[in-house]
Amino acid sequence: xxxxxxxxxxxxxxxxxxxxxxxxxxxxxxxxxxxxxxxxxxxxxxxxxxxxxxxxxxxxxxxxxxxxxxxxxxxxxxxxxxxxxxxxxxxxxxxxxxxxxxxxxxxxxxxxxxxxxxxxxxxxxxxxxxxxxxxxxxxxxxxxxxxxxxxxxxxxxxxxxxxxxxxxxxxxxxxxxxxxxxxxxxxxxxxxxxxxxxxxxxxxxxxxxxxxxxxxxxxxxxxxxxxxxxxxxxxxxxxxxxxxxxxxxxxxxxxxxxxxxxxxxxxxxxxxxxxxxxxxxxxxxxxxxxxxxxxxxxxxxxxxxxxxxxxxxxxxxxxxxxxxxxxxxxxxxxxxxxxxxxxxxxxxxxxxxxxxxxxxxxxxxxxxxxxxxxxxxxxxxxxxxxxxxxxxxxxxxxxxxxxxxxxxxxxxxxxxxxxxxxxxxxxxxxxxxxxxxxxxxxxxxxxxxxxxxxxxxxxxxxxxxxxxxxxxxxxxxxxxxxxxxxxxxxxxxxxxxxxxxxxxxxxxxxxxxxxxxxxxxxxxxx
Numbered sequence: 150x151x152x153x154x155x156x157x158x159x160x161x162x163x164x165x166x167x168x169x170x171x172x173x174x175x176x177x178x179x180x181x182x183x184x185x186x187x188x189x190x191x192x193x194x195x196x197x198x199x200x201x202x203x204x205x206x207x208x209x210x211x212x213x214x215x216x217x218x219x220x221x222x223x224x225x226x227x228x229x230x231x232x233x234x235x236x237x238x239x240x241x242x243x244x245x246x247x248x249x250x251x252x253x254x255x256x257x258x259x260x261x262x263x264x265x266x267x268x269x270x271x272x273x274x275x276x277x278x279x280x281x282x283x284x285x286x287x288x289x290x291x292x293x294x295x296x297x298x299x300x301x302x303x304x305x306x307x308x309x310x311x312x313x314x315x316x317x318x319x320x321x322x323x324x325x326x327x328x329x330x331x332x333x334x335x336x337x338x339x340x341x342x343x344x345x346x347x348x349x350x351x352x353x354x355x356x357x358x359x360x361x362x363x364x365x366x367x368x369x370x371x372x373x374x375x376x377x378x379x380x381x382x383x384x385x386x387x388x389x390x391x392x393x394x395x396x397x398x399x400x401x402x403x404x405x406x407x408x409x410x411x412x413x414x415x416x417x418x419x420x421x422x423x424x425x426x427x428x429x430x431x432x433x434x435x436x437x438x439x440x441x442x443x444x445x446x447x448x449x450x451x452x453x454x455x456x457x458x459x460x461x462x463x464x465x466x467x468x469x470x471x472x473x474x475x476x477x478x479x480x481x482x483x484x485x486x487x488x489x490x491x492x493x494x495x496x497x498x499x500x501x502x503x504x505x506x507x508x509x510x511x512x513x514x515x516x517x518x519x520x521x522x523x524x525x526x527x528x529x530x531x532x533x534x535x536x537x538x539x540x541x542x543x544x545x546x547x548x549x550x551x552x553x554x555x556x557x558x559x560x561x562x563x564x565x566x567x568x569x570x571x572x573x574x575x576x577x578x579x580x581x582x583x584x585x586x587x588x589x590x591x592x593x594x595x596x597x598x599x600x601x602x603x604x605x606x607x608x609x610x611x612x613x614x615x616x617x618x619x620x621x622x623x624x625x626x627x628x629x630x631x632x633x634x635x636x637x638x639x640x641x642x643x644x645x646x647x648x649x650x651x652x653x654x655x656x657x658x659x660x661x662x663x664x665x666x667x668x669x670x671x672x673x674x675x
Contacts, residue, residue, distance in 0.1 A: 151328040152309050153189075153221040155335070155369040156182045163371050170375040170392055171210050178368075181214070183296050188218025191294040195272050195285075196248040198223030198301050201311060203247035203270075204357075205229040205238065205256050208378050211276050211287060212356050215251060216364055220309035220328060223301040227311040227323070230357045231256060232644050237321075239263035241313050242270070245323060245522065251287065254278045305329035311522055312359055312455045323522030324455045333515035334459035335366040337487045341449070341463055342370060345423045347395025349373045351388055353380040354398060355644040360428075362459040363398065372396075382406050386416040393420040400646035401431035404439050405584075418443065423466065427451035428646050432578040433480050440473055452483035452553065456537060458516040461490035462551050481575075482550040490514035492551060494543050499534040502544075507554050507569075510543040511536035542569070559650055561590035563598050566628045570650075573631065576624045577602055582612040585640050587648045588631065591657060602631040603653055605640055 159168060160182035167175040176184070192202055202219045204226060206212055219226040227245045229238060231253075238260055242250070246269035252260070253276050264270075275284040305328045313321035350367050352374050354360030367374050375392045377384060380403055389397060399407075404426060407413055424439070424446055431450075440448055447466025453459045464484025472479035486492040493501055494508040502508035517537045520528040531538050542554045555569040562568070570588040577586045585605040590598035606612060614634040621630040635657075641649040 150305065150332055151220065151303050151307070152331050152365055153185055153217040155332075155365040156185055156217055159368055159371055166371060167373040168368060169210050169213060170373060172378070174210075176210060178371075181217075184214050184291065185217040185221060186296045186298050187291045187294040188214045189221035189299050189301075190297070191290045192219055192224060192249065193222045193299050193301070194294070195274075195290075196222075196224060198303075200224045200249070201227045201245050201247040202249045202251060203227040203229055203242060203245060204251040205231055205260070206251070206253040206276055206357075207231055208352075208356050208376055209253075209276065210376065213364055213376070214291075216310070216356070216361055220307070221301075221303065222299055223303045223307065225308040225311050225325075228313070228357045228361060230313070230644055231355070235259045235263060239266055241321060241323075242267050244320075245311060245313075248272070249274060251276060257284070303328070305332070310361065312361075314455055322524050322527055324518045325520055325522055326455075326458050326518055330458040330516050330518060331362065331365055333489060334362055334453075334457070335369055337489045337516060338366050338451075338460055338463070339370060341465070341487075342366065342372075342396070345396050345447075347372075347422050349375060349392055349394045349396070349420075351375045351377070351385070351392070351394040351397040353377040353385055353403065354400075355379070358644055359453070359455040359459060360398075366459070382410040383412055386410075386412065386418070389418050389421055390416045395420055396423045396425065397421060399424060399426050400428045401426060401435060402642065402646045404431065405435050408435070408438050408442060413442070418446075421446050423447045423449060425449045425451060427453070427460065432575060434579055436469075436480060437473060440469065450483050452551065454539065456518040456531075456539070457490065457512060458518065460487065461492060461512055461514070461516070462486050464550070468550075478546075478552075479550065482546070482552050484551065485549055486551060490516060493536065494545060494551075495536075499536075504545050504547055507542050507544050509557060510539045510541045510551070510553070512539060513537065556650075559589070561588075561598050561600055563590070563593075563596045563600060563628055565597070568600055568629050573600060573602065573621065573625065573629055576621050577604065577617060577631075580612065580617060580620050582606050582610040583617070584608075587640055587650055587653055589650050589653055589657075591654070599632045600629065601657070602634045603637050603640065604634055605637050
């Protein structure tokens, strides 16, 4: 079975059911399957099996067509993050060596100055608008292509998607996802999703990362997916009301933006049964407010990453409700491992740690990436001992639930003591004036590292550095409290909503001074 079979199956079983809703238009499963085959044949005339086809675009139905159609042609779709700057995009394109670049017109000029570096790119296909003599029209090429399934050798081990990691610590690495990886991940979440009893899914995530997994996961179940061009709070609420969405996806930052929006209570959200969140840790205070605001909605947490093709752990709605009722720590858990992905928590010697002890989360299973594109040294490091090393620090509880404590690279060692940045962040976010926070380690000659917090305050609220440090002192050991608090107008995040702590560190250590979004006048001692 290959990825496009998810749509082909739907075209037979429920051909007239909408597969995609987008900006007032829809495509049925029959229509989507027809277009997927046309896309496969259109690209088959421009490139060869085994080639990479790169796509640079915001969310649109054509993106979904490419997610299925390019792999059906025996090629791999390379997903480019449109929020990167042109130089960063150019580095990835040079690394992936695509034969064809599929791009929205709005991004053509952004990469034009680097076009001469793209030695592998033979064709530029524009998703919107007419060709200009240099580019090819996607719509013209696809519409004129055959809708007969191409005869190409593709199997479950063929490379389907190439997804570059967020690159928070340097040059992004391309996680190679095969048809088998993607379908295994879809099968792993299938029982949980089908238990929702819903059939209309709201998808606000940018498709340029592993959130693309929602499409085969939903389509193999026969769901209709409501695609947002990009997230905005009012649009999100409008889509739920207009399409009677039963399941909605979101990041913690999105949920917080919804709850604080003045129009939150003005929409009919009665169709909504489940909100599934992930991509980053959600503050328990935000989650508590969300569950109180929508008491009839089930809340679910998913834990995964690009290299895992999606989720490998899941905290169900019943566990959320029970934890909220008794105030237990379970609310901070990412749940139980899913059945077809085996997780362990190990020490540096690959020995399993005891329940309650912190170690690195390692994973094995059919949805785990086959490796990073052209990164043999990174692969050797990532697959030590035959397991994929996530770089996440976690622990088990006695019931077998997984807790993510921190990123391994974000753990701070000060005076020989380990400080988990998430623990400090959870305390700071509980202060009523704090809207966002990132805790990082800054080098110190005496202590090794100092704990430094970068905070964005709620609009119209105030707090001092001394006040926030005292707030931490009341709940944390002395060595865990920040030695310094900086105030920011915004915090850098990637497309999945994750804080880019590497950018924070680099900015604070840059000899040129503090970045413009830091409002605090003092810099840390380094």
